[in-house]
Amino acid sequence: MAKTPAGIEIPEIIPDKCIGCQICISKCPVEAIKLTPDGKAWIDPEICEGCGQCAEVCPVEAVDLDRTERIKAGKRLRDKPFTPVSGQVVSVYIEIRNGKAADVSWELVGKARELADKLEARLAAFVLGSDVEEFCARAGSLGCDEVHLLEHDTLKRYVSSLYGHALSELAHKVQPEILLMGATSHGRDLAGVVATHLKTGLTADCTGLDIEEDSGLLLMTRPTFGGNIMATIFCENHRPQMSTVRPKVFPMPGLNEKKWKLIRHAWRPPESSVPELIAFIEDKSLLGIDITEYPVLIVAGKGACSKDSFPLLEELAGLLGGVVACSRPVVESGLMPYERQVGQTGKTVAPKLYIGVGVSGAIQHRVAIQGAERILAVNNDPDAPIFQVADAGIVGDYAQVLPELISRLKAKVKNHE
Amino acid sequence: MHIVCCLKQVPDTADVKIDPETNTLVREGLESILNPYDLVAVEMAVRLKEKHGGRISALCMGPPQAQSVLRQAMSLGADAGILLSDRAFAGADTLATSYTLAQAVLILNRKTPVNLIICGKQAIDGDTAQTGPGLATRLDYTQLTYVTAVESFDPKNKLIRIKRRIEEGQEILEAELPALLTVELESARPRRASLPELIASMRKDIEVWDKKKIEGDANQLGIKGSPTWVRKMGAPPPRTSGPRFEAAKGLREAVDQSLDIIFADGFMAEELGIPTGVHHGKDSRGN
Numbered sequence A: 001m002a003k004t005p006a007g008i009e010i011p012e013i014i015p016d017k018c019i020g021c022q023i024c025i026s027k028c029p030v031e032a033i034k035l036t037p038d039g040k041a042w043i044d045p046e047i048c049e050g051c052g053q054c055a056e057v058c059p060v061e062a063v064d065l066d067r068t069e070r071i072k073a074g075k076r077l078r079d080k081p082f083t084p085v086s087g088q089v090v091s092v093y094i095e096i097r098n099g100k101a102a103d104v105s106w107e108l109v110g111k112a113r114e115l116a117d118k119l120e121a122r123l124a125a126f127v128l129g130s131d132v133e134e135f136c137a138r139a140g141s142l143g144c145d146e147v148h149l150l151e152h153d154t155l156k157r158y159v160s161s162l163y164g165h166a167l168s169e170l171a172h173k174v175q176p177e178i179l180l181m182g183a184t185s186h187g188r189d190l191a192g193v194v195a196t197h198l199k200t201g202l203t204a205d206c207t208g209l210d211i212e213e214d215s216g217l218l219l220m221t222r223p224t225f226g227g228n229i230m231a232t233i234f235c236e237n238h239r240p241q242m243s244t245v246r247p248k249v250f251p252m253p254g255l256n257e258k259k260w261k262l263i264r265h266a267w268r269p270p271e272s273s274v275p276e277l278i279a280f281i282e283d284k285s286l287l288g289i290d291i292t293e294y295p296v297l298i299v300a301g302k303g304a305c306s307k308d309s310f311p312l313l314e315e316l317a318g319l320l321g322g323v324v325a326c327s328r329p330v331v332e333s334g335l336m337p338y339e340r341q342v343g344q345t346g347k348t349v350a351p352k353l354y355i356g357v358g359v360s361g362a363i364q365h366r367v368a369i370q371g372a373e374r375i376l377a378v379n380n381d382p383d384a385p386i387f388q389v390a391d392a393g394i395v396g397d398y399a400q401v402l403p404e405l406i407s408r409l410k411a412k413v414k415n416h417e
Numbered sequence B: 001m002h003i004v005c006c007l008k009q010v011p012d013t014a015d016v017k018i019d020p021e022t023n024t025l026v027r028e029g030l031e032s033i034l035n036p037y038d039l040v041a042v043e044m045a046v047r048l049k050e051k052h053g054g055r056i057s058a059l060c061m062g063p064p065q066a067q068s069v070l071r072q073a074m075s076l077g078a079d080a081g082i083l084l085s086d087r088a089f090a091g092a093d094t095l096a097t098s099y100t101l102a103q104a105v106l107i108l109n110r111k112t113p114v115n116l117i118i119c120g121k122q123a124i125d126g127d128t129a130q131t132g133p134g135l136a137t138r139l140d141y142t143q144l145t146y147v148t149a150v151e152s153f154d155p156k157n158k159l160i161r162i163k164r165r166i167e168e169g170q171e172i173l174e175a176e177l178p179a180l181l182t183v184e185l186e187s188a189r190p191r192r193a194s195l196p197e198l199i200a201s202m203r204k205d206i207e208v209w210d211k212k213k214i215e216g217d218a219n220q221l222g223i224k225g226s227p228t229w230v231r232k233m234g235a236p237p238p239r240t241s242g243p244r245f246e247a248a249k250g251l252r253e254a255v256d257q258s259l260d261i262i263f264a265d266g267f268m269a270e271e272l273g274i275p276t277g278v279h280h281g282k283d284s285r286g287n
């Protein structure tokens, strides 16, 4: 049996069995199957990647493929480290869930473009899922040179083992120097699987990425020890250099006019047990509110965590076109849902304006507000650490300060009527 | 039924500081604790054992003094404490750590098959949340991260049903055993050990396994098996702070003066409709 360059067996059509139904032709992700003049399917060994989907759909078992060999080959292929050979590639995994791409993926495309330019490398995006081709054009328009698309029915819903297998295989094919992913629950779950398959280094939750001048290595900076310390980490001898980055650390890139190309890939899922989704409980309290999306955040701390403070906070937020967020103790008290939590174990935010009310400014909170453009703090303790990072502070009881703040802002802001 | 809990001893991060002179960690006076997420993992294992019987092995890679976290786990109900300790394990990043733990689980598995591994969601010193997925991948266990509750557990039919948190809400998943969970803080409120339990745990034996015992490949252990290196450590970049105004000395002045600073240079004037003489097209970050 013929083999692909990666050593994977290529299936063959048994002409006597083939009835020319063309189902395999429609299923082949790389268009390797053609119809011969006598009405039989024929697999072009130059194009075929050996995924075996044709064998799966063939109604008359006319596709000859040794499956056990294929599965073994797949395992060999992905559970091995690799050294990039041809031309350098910087890559970004585009996270798609429920038919929506995560903004952090596009933010990373923007940053990766910078890194690729420094390395004079190509920028590649990996788009995985089922029915996700529409996202490729977006990746291209934001500056990718090539977009690698891997579609399969089993990738409709995120499953760690399947996505991990698929992305590891793609990485083997494309051999990127660098692979970046969003530090979302999906991205962090997946990155750990992929790095383990590829036997490479992974640095989580980076807040800074750069290329070192002489070595060309990726320098990854991240907060560690609960945000008390910044560590710069590198991965010298293993590839790809992998990193996850939190949403909102890098800005959204603008459109890029450059040409890009789409490359489709075939894939055969491994035989593994897949958890079944029994139910999904949408968090009603969210109702589409993502605190990272708002230009102004009014952040309630434990010192302003009571039933009567919230109407004031809401009014202030409304006045400024913002939304109320909070510190961890407020979530623990049950007054706000987890999704509104700012901090190391909550969300990293980068609003234009952050107003902290009764927030002490613990390090685990402060690390997540570094990107705020301006910070105003209201706290009755003049020594609260939040004042060290605030552009202006008001020392006083929120019950007094907030009504005054609201009335003075009403006088200043004309848009609230 | 056999549950393995993976534990890490961590410095109490609230106290960690960098020496501004030398740019290194100040280690004096740093207290070591059981990673809070891992404490929840032990609690969850103990609850499952109380309901379904079986055995809990607590596993910790670390220096000899890390045995205290294993004793803590045993005081709460773990049956065995195994310390993976060898100079060859030192300096491990998450890839080498998941390798070392996987080797140990494979050894445990020979005696009593391991149906479930429970890890904390992340460790509070590194916050990487990578060791769990790495371990699940190496062992080919079903990976279930960010677990907030175990809804049902059915070792006979090899099934577990859990709730896990993702950005938009909670998923309920049913998965096949063997599985690996990484758990969130709210998934189980840890109990306190009673005095007799504490005393009893002090007398229990902790097994110490070295690289020979876990049949480790020297190239995959510790610093040798770790692709990532720390190039430098430093204090986070400081943010410059502005003035503070005392409400007690005049509420209106304090509010007005702070608002003047915040909205200086026409900041957000356009969005909010604040009248301003000067118009700045760029904001202070220049973008």
Ligand SMILES: Cc1cc2nc3c(=O)[nH]c(=O)nc-3n(C[C@H](O)[C@H](O)[C@H](O)COP(=O)(O)OP(=O)(O)OC[C@H]3O[C@@H](n4cnc5c(N)ncnc54)[C@H](O)[C@@H]3O)c2cc1C
Pocket (backbone or CB within 6 Å): A226, A300, A301, A302, A303, A304, A326, A327, A328, A329, A330, A341, A342, A343, A344, A345, A346, A347, A357, A358, A359, A360, A361, A362, A363, A364, A365, A378, A379, A380, A381, A384, A396, A397, A398, A399, B014, B124
């Ligand atoms: C591993 C780990 C992860 C963590 N992750 C997060 C996280 O993601 N997000 C987070 O926020 N925290 C997190 N924390 C907790 C963090 O350490 C702090 O405990 C928390 O941020 C404190 O919240 P706070 O400022 O609201 O409360 P406090 O620290 O209790 O501060 C309350 C403040 O309100 C002031 N105050 C009281 N009364 C009034 C009043 N009437 N008017 C005005 N001011 C008043 C007080 O002076 C005080 O400064 C984490 C901790 C750990 C160990």
